[in-house]
Amino acid sequence: MGRWEPDARGRLAKAALALYAERGYEQTTVAEIAKRAGLTERTFFRHYADKREVLFAGAGELEGLFVGAVAGAPESAAPLDALTLGLDAVAEMFADRREFACRRQAVITANAELRERELIKLASLAAALTGTLRGRGVAQPAAGLAAEAAVAVFKIAFERWIVPAEERPMRELIRESLAELKAVTSGA
Amino acid sequence: MGRWEPDARGRLAKAALALYAERGYEQTTVAEIAKRAGLTERTFFRHYADKREVLFAGAGELEGLFVGAVAGAPESAAPLDALTLGLDAVAEMFADRREFACRRQAVITANAELRERELIKLASLAAALTGTLRGRGVAQPAAGLAAEAAVAVFKIAFERWIVPAEERPMRELIRESLAELKAVTSGA
Structure with missing residues (x-):
């Protein structure tokens, strides 16, 4: 928590795009994006307000x-x-x-x-x-x-x-x- | 019901615009629009799908x-x-x-x-x-x-x-x- 993650923002974006393409945008959750990027939801919300x-x-x-x-x-x-x-x-x-x-x-x-x-x-x-x-x-x-x-x-x-x-x-x-x-x- | 109303469509549009201006678009109902136009809700829905x-x-x-x-x-x-x-x-x-x-x-x-x-x-x-x-x-x-x-x-x-x-x-x-x-x- 709170520790510095190298390029967390870029990793989250890449993971999100991959999931949106695989399952569809609506079906993807922030928890899944964070998991795919190997990061926490808390880290996600430090970089993006929501999945949109x-x-x-x-x-x-x-x-x-x-x-x-x-x-x-x-x-x-x-x-x-x-x-x-x-x-x-x-x-x-x-x-x-x-x-x-x-x-x-x-x-x-x-x-x-x-x-x-x-x-x-x-x-x-x-x-x-x-x-x-x-x-x-x-x-x-x-x-x-x-x-x-x-x-x-x-x-x-x-x-x-x-x-x-x-x-x-x-x-x-x-x-x-x-x-x-x-x-x-x-x-x- | 069902009888012909002269320019019902135009009267409904005029009534709707007047109400949207007076009370705001969100606050106006189809019932109010029909009433202002001197028509029924049923007539409204013969001309428009909804207030938008x-x-x-x-x-x-x-x-x-x-x-x-x-x-x-x-x-x-x-x-x-x-x-x-x-x-x-x-x-x-x-x-x-x-x-x-x-x-x-x-x-x-x-x-x-x-x-x-x-x-x-x-x-x-x-x-x-x-x-x-x-x-x-x-x-x-x-x-x-x-x-x-x-x-x-x-x-x-x-x-x-x-x-x-x-x-x-x-x-x-x-x-x-x-x-x-x-x-x-x-x-x-």
């Missing part, structure tokens, strides 16, 4: 990184350039997490409540980015539209990145999606 | 109109041109519903469960539009990006349209948002 939090802890980190990069973009950067820096920061964060991301997505896709939670996180991200752009002096509705478009680019690049046959890094898929967005909005 | 349905019945109509207009666009129309026809159809549908839309939005904003439901409806709309564009031969990720961008244009134009001080028709706000989207995506 294991899946969404990264969303806060993602939002922080994305918003931070946009806020820190050169003052002269156009909205989409600032957002592109945010997308790059997100791609870097995901670079070594592909396996976790794929497993996580399979769990989320299979559960309506988790899919809703994911939509809420994306809406929260769009709202945070809109606020950051407003803080950089971008007027509405441009700020909201640019933020929503950037979230769409992330969402679609992410969906492509986790397809098993896809071998390109997320950064490349994000760049491609950005280029497609520009093409599709200039083509009409 | 009063708020979201229009979302199905919106999706049908939007998707239908995109599907019916000339074969030669670029993705964003086809989506613009869909946005115009939606603007026309809302033209005489501003008061209802404003009241509805106030109820939804005040309730987390209803806000989630609204996000789900918008995600469903984006998925349906993506499928329609794919059916028109638009490749991925262009189809998904164009669809998500069009939903963002609708969402942001709608938010602006229901601001009390706003006097322009939704169609104009949609055109403005489309122009802003093009400017913001071409500017970087």
